Amino acid sequence: MSDETPERSEGLDELAGLDELATEAVDDRGLMLDELTVADLVELMNDRDATIAGAVRTALPTITAAIAATVERMREGGRLIYAGAGTSGRLGVLDASEVPPTFGTAGDVVVGLIAGGPRAIVSSVESAEDSAQTGAADVDGLGVGPLDTVVGIASSGRTPYVLGAVARAAEAGALTVGLSCNLDTPLSAATDHGIEIPVGPEIVAGSTRLGAGTATKMVLNMFSTVSMVQLGKTYQTLMVDVRATNAKLVRRAVRIVTLATGVDDDTARQTLDAADWHAKLAIAMISTGLDADEARRALDAAGGRLRAVIEERG
Known part of the structure; x- marks a missing residue:
């Protein structure tokens, strides 16, 4: 042995x-x-x-x-x-x-x-x-x-x-x-x-x-x-579920929202503020005209897939 x-x-x-x-x-x-x-x-x-x-x-x-x-x-x-x-x-x-x-x-x-x-x-x-x-x-x-x-x-x-x-x-x-x-x-x-x-x-x-x-x-x-x-964590080529937890990510979130929607930086920042700086939610709000709570519910119903929300409501 x-x-x-x-x-x-x-x-x-x-x-x-x-x-x-x-x-x-x-x-x-x-x-x-x-x-x-x-x-x-x-x-x-x-x-x-x-x-x-x-x-x-x-x-x-x-x-x-x-x-x-x-x-x-x-x-x-x-x-x-x-x-x-x-x-x-x-x-x-x-x-x-x-x-x-x-x-x-x-x-x-x-x-x-x-x-x-x-x-x-x-x-x-x-x-x-x-x-x-x-x-x-x-x-x-x-x-x-x-x-x-x-x-x-x-x-x-x-x-x-x-x-x-x-x-x-x-x-x-x-x-x-x-x-x-x-x-x-x-x-x-x-x-x-x-x-x-x-x-x-x-x-x-x-x-x-x-x-x-x-x-x-x-x-x-x-x-x-x-x-x-x-799992719906991106839209186009953008990391839309990123959370803006530091200065670099704040700039990235603004850029993501402007690229996805075509709005200017000021509009992106204002919407991100209303969306608690969640880029996906801000894009959904701008693209559909929904407020933050409505857009959040729409995203939840779509399993977090931003494209599905935009195609249905945009």
Whole structure:
């Protein structure tokens, strides 16, 4: 019998399989990074990054299906939850944290879980990724249910913390998505939608904060942004649910209202004052002639979709 704890054994199993992973491979054994000039290194990295969008494109059908299924649940009140470790976890937390200020949502609509907890966002807690039980416990802590979507993020596609999180989410009836940068991964096999982005070897061998990190951020941008657009958080190309909570956002709200309606700055400001500085509500008021309470009720009845209100009453 092994003397290793279950958590440690899981981590060693992953370590033993690193040689099989494209993201851990050495791209060019003859390439001497430490002998290159700054200009050469910058060009090399830029050339490498130029291939990432193509790798993401290969997975667009799977990405599309996963986001569509997520939106169906979010329309019924479900949440989008990211779970990852290390760089993958930090990227999930970053994407989740940008949704409230951009789209005016509550802080619990898109949530980021990271192995090791909040401390791991700024400090390395590498051993935390070795425990599937901790991933399951973190999902339990959020009370995940059938309307929720849990996106497990792991460049390797085999991180125990992430596998534990998606397994527990599946038991709770949630939609599960796996996002990895290797092919035929355990994470894909364990989830409803397995998104695999074959980015290949990193310039610095095994440093998946590079190409894999870029690919991951691109996909997470799609998840959060497309979901919010589908939920009515934008109008045209404008983030109309933004809340003007500082000077920059006040200027942005005025610009959004003027662009959407064609009114001048003074009219936009006056209407925003009446709308408690909610750009969507101000646009609805100007476009329909309704007062703030009437426009608010119309938006509520339309599920927050500004276009529907304007087309019906404008």
